[in-house]
Amino acid sequence: MNQITVRKAKIDDVTGLSELFIDFIGKESNLTAMKYQVEIISHDPNYYVAVACDGNRVIGTSMGIVCYDLVGNCNPFMLVENVVVSPEFQGQGVGKLLMQTLEDFGQKNQCNYVMLVSGSNRESAYKFYESIGYSIDQRGFKKRLMKQI
Incomplete structure (x- = not known):
């Protein structure tokens, strides 16, 4: 195993990302x-798609989106999506590196907090998020607007 690095995703990472997402969504x-x-996201300063790499191989990813807010000090918050680490690299600190990269992005953008949703049957994901300081703060809701293909 090479030293794991984390950087912003590039177009060249699409194949590696796609392979990760097969494990994540099953297709x-x-x-x-x-x-x-x-391409669009790479030009939007409110998005950060992080990729973790073992050499040239994409082994993990996470996406942070800075969202404007109108409450209190009106600082934004950050939404985190698509946190995936290749099964063979889970438990080796890759997820922590990805999340720290996004948290740094959120702090740089003066976000008040980070919000994420994890599937209802992902006990290992819950334990991971709790181990890096996240807590179940409120009840989350999600409604699908488009039928999955």
């Missing part, structure tokens, strides 16, 4: 659409 992603989205 392949649309590579053309993903390339398009990575």
